[in-house]
Amino acid sequence: MADAGGRFLRSSNMRTLIACILLALASCSVRTGEAEQGVLDLRSWDSQSDVISLDGEWLFAPGLSPRPADFQVVRLPADSDFHSQKIETGCVTLKLKLRLPESVNKVGLISGKQLSSHRILWNERVVAGAGTPACSAPEYEPSLEPSVSFWNVKGGDSEIVLQIANFDNYEISAGRILLGSEKTAQTFLLRRVAGEIVTLGALIIVAFYHLGLFALRRRELSHLMVGVLCITGLAHFASSGIHLVPLYLNLPYSMYVRTDYISWFFAGSVFVHYTVLALRLTPPVWIVPANYATSVALTLFTLFTKPILFTQITPFFEVAFAVQCAYSLYLLLDGMRRDREGARLLFAGAVILFAAIVNDGLNEKDIIHTQAFAPAGLLMFLAFEGLVTARGFASAFGAVEDLSVRLIDTNQAYTRFMPAEFLGYMEKESITDVRLGDHIQKEMTVVFADIRDFTAMSEKMTPAETFEFLNGYLSRVGHIIRDHEGWIDKYIGDGIMALFPRSADDAVKSAIEMQHEILRYNKERATKGRSPIHVGIGIHTGTLIMGIIGENERMEGTVISDVVNVASRIEHLTKVYASSILISGETLVNLEDSLAYHFRLLGRVPVKGKSRPVSVVEILDGRPELEVMLATKVEFEKGFNALMIGHDQDAIRCFEYVLSQNPADGAAALYLSRLRGTEDPSKAIFIPSL
Numbered sequence: 001m002a003d004a005g006g007r008f009l010r011s012s013n014m015r016t017l018i019a020c021i022l023l024a025l026a027s028c029s030v031r032t033g034e035a036e037q038g039v040l041d042l043r044s045w046d047s048q049s050d051v052i053s054l055d056g057e058w059l060f061a062p063g064l065s066p067r068p069a070d071f072q073v074v075r076l077p078a079d080s081d082f083h084s085q086k087i088e089t090g091c092v093t094l095k096l097k098l099r100l101p102e103s104v105n106k107v108g109l110i111s112g113k114q115l116s117s118h119r120i121l122w123n124e125r126v127v128a129g130a131g132t133p134a135c136s137a138p139e140y141e142p143s144l145e146p147s148v149s150f151w152n153v154k155g156g157d158s159e160i161v162l163q164i165a166n167f168d169n170y171e172i173s174a175g176r177i178l179l180g181s182e183k184t185a186q187t188f189l190l191r192r193v194a195g196e197i198v199t200l201g202a203l204i205i206v207a208f209y210h211l212g213l214f215a216l217r218r219r220e221l222s223h224l225m226v227g228v229l230c231i232t233g234l235a236h237f238a239s240s241g242i243h244l245v246p247l248y249l250n251l252p253y254s255m256y257v258r259t260d261y262i263s264w265f266f267a268g269s270v271f272v273h274y275t276v277l278a279l280r281l282t283p284p285v286w287i288v289p290a291n292y293a294t295s296v297a298l299t300l301f302t303l304f305t306k307p308i309l310f311t312q313i314t315p316f317f318e319v320a321f322a323v324q325c326a327y328s329l330y331l332l333l334d335g336m337r338r339d340r341e342g343a344r345l346l347f348a349g350a351v352i353l354f355a356a357i358v359n360d361g362l363n364e365k366d367i368i369h370t371q372a373f374a375p376a377g378l379l380m381f382l383a384f385e386g387l388v389t390a391r392g393f394a395s396a397f398g399a400v401e402d403l404s405v406r407l408i409d410t411n412q413a414y415t416r417f418m419p420a421e422f423l424g425y426m427e428k429e430s431i432t433d434v435r436l437g438d439h440i441q442k443e444m445t446v447v448f449a450d451i452r453d454f455t456a457m458s459e460k461m462t463p464a465e466t467f468e469f470l471n472g473y474l475s476r477v478g479h480i481i482r483d484h485e486g487w488i489d490k491y492i493g494d495g496i497m498a499l500f501p502r503s504a505d506d507a508v509k510s511a512i513e514m515q516h517e518i519l520r521y522n523k524e525r526a527t528k529g530r531s532p533i534h535v536g537i538g539i540h541t542g543t544l545i546m547g548i549i550g551e552n553e554r555m556e557g558t559v560i561s562d563v564v565n566v567a568s569r570i571e572h573l574t575k576v577y578a579s580s581i582l583i584s585g586e587t588l589v590n591l592e593d594s595l596a597y598h599f600r601l602l603g604r605v606p607v608k609g610k611s612r613p614v615s616v617v618e619i620l621d622g623r624p625e626l627e628v629m630l631a632t633k634v635e636f637e638k639g640f641n642a643l644m645i646g647h648d649q650d651a652i653r654c655f656e657y658v659l660s661q662n663p664a665d666g667a668a669a670l671y672l673s674r675l676r677g678t679e680d681p682s683k684a685i686f687i688p689s690l
Helices: 002-009 012-026 080-084 182-216 221-239 253-278 287-303 307-337 343-364 374-415 420-425 454-459 463-483 504-527 562-577 585-589 626-631 633-644 648-661 666-675
Strands: 030-032 039-041 051-053 056-062 072-076 090-100 106-111 117-122 125-130 148-152 156-166 177-181 439-451 487-492 495-500 535-551 554-560 581-584 599-605 614-619
Touching (some): 125 148, 221 374, 253 307, 253 343, 343 374, 439 562, 463 487, 463 495, 562 666, 599 633, 648 666
Parallel strands (some): 535 581
Antiparallel strands (some): 439 495
């Protein structure tokens, strides 16, 4: 959480927010005057350092005459006193006598929130105003434009008159009037404008950000609610405050008022809904719909009635909004009790926001004298919400990173069951991309390797010793296959089926290296008093189909082709010929340079399922008897050629010589036994049981 909070504090959005709050706080350095019986003594006022609010008891009279016969006392700012005078619409005049310091020579005047049209006179001179105040509806024109003026004055006594006309808003109100020197008034105004611009800009940024998050992830409705909350705040502050919008948009007065009310109608409902979504709470099912139903009803009433009517529902709405705020706090407390993530931060932000709203409400009713803090309060809540969002992202990123690590580990684990090379040739990036029936056709070299007499060996070992032996053996030869660009397709008991897609040379070199490794392994076994092992390897090259077979609940990668069958049967021949490595004629012709290897032709043998016999070639490399086999190779080939043309006696003489030099030559022993037997000599080189 600390890391997420730090990132958010370092973000540009947070810096903007802090700047806005500082501007708002700076703009609060306003001194409050306190007029009595229509007189405000400002002779001790330092006009060069303070902006003063002309609050207190003003003289009040109906009509727009600057000098009516009968004035009464009313407090400014307020609207309740006007209603107590039973003046709900029409026109009124307020007057205040100012006693200024003699040093004052130029002042600035800023009119506060006047809900309709107004005009300000200074010593009977019109100096500011907005709209056209009048006491008859046809002549009256409402407006929300700012009212600011600067002019030269003389120190001493002056008179300020505020004329207000209203035929549209039930809340006939006299807002604050601020007075200062030209410098202090301009500074104050610039601070207010800058504060509101930054506030509106921050709301726009946050709204776009959260709406963008919602567009990317529709399930996260809480982001939509934050975006809507920012929009409601944007609509309210843009149509109230110092009324920046009328400076750019020439819209009807009633539209600004409706926007102000409707934005508040939905703010409470959206906040309740956001709290429910953000904390994953389950309030009664009717709560959220009832809130929105109330907002919609108030909105429809506002849209289809005149401002003079819908502005009368303000007290009802204030009560409803207070209930929504209280219920939101209850939900946040419930979330804290349930230890929901972010509940404490959101509760702190909500308390600040609601306290700012209460402050503004009490200030408008002249119960307290402060500045408007609702914009800063909303931005503070959004700051806390941003911390919660950042914390959620940090947790999500951490979870994604952990998941990524687990997925990598899982994929790596899957490659032990389905080789990555298999997926690569299937053009699949992950095991999750594999689909039943996926397949490709490609020419490859298939290698089968099998331990001789493994069944007899395993009978002398316990199951645990058997597994230990197999794993030890496979760990020695597995990397050799991979080092030569091949991969193990499957284990078949003590046997291995491997595929070499690049070249036949890779397969043959791998087989030779495996035999060398077996020789080294046997030396280690001899030191432990264990018998040596012998591995026969069969190799065949051809076109095969590699793909996924099975059914939806159980699939596996496999190779389908008679190439596999031939390679398996060639491996079986190593037992018959007592050979280490046998390859097919197809593999021999696919070697880049067959002369780089020591080999000899053993003949052609029939294979089940194939109409033509398969040529079998023995690779001599890798055998411990390589030197003596090379020394007898010429004699062996003479005997083989004699056998092929039917010169049996010459063949017998050659094979006898080979065996005298190398009793371990299995092929020579096989052919010699066949020649000395009763079988047809023409079949001596065939193995019918293959």
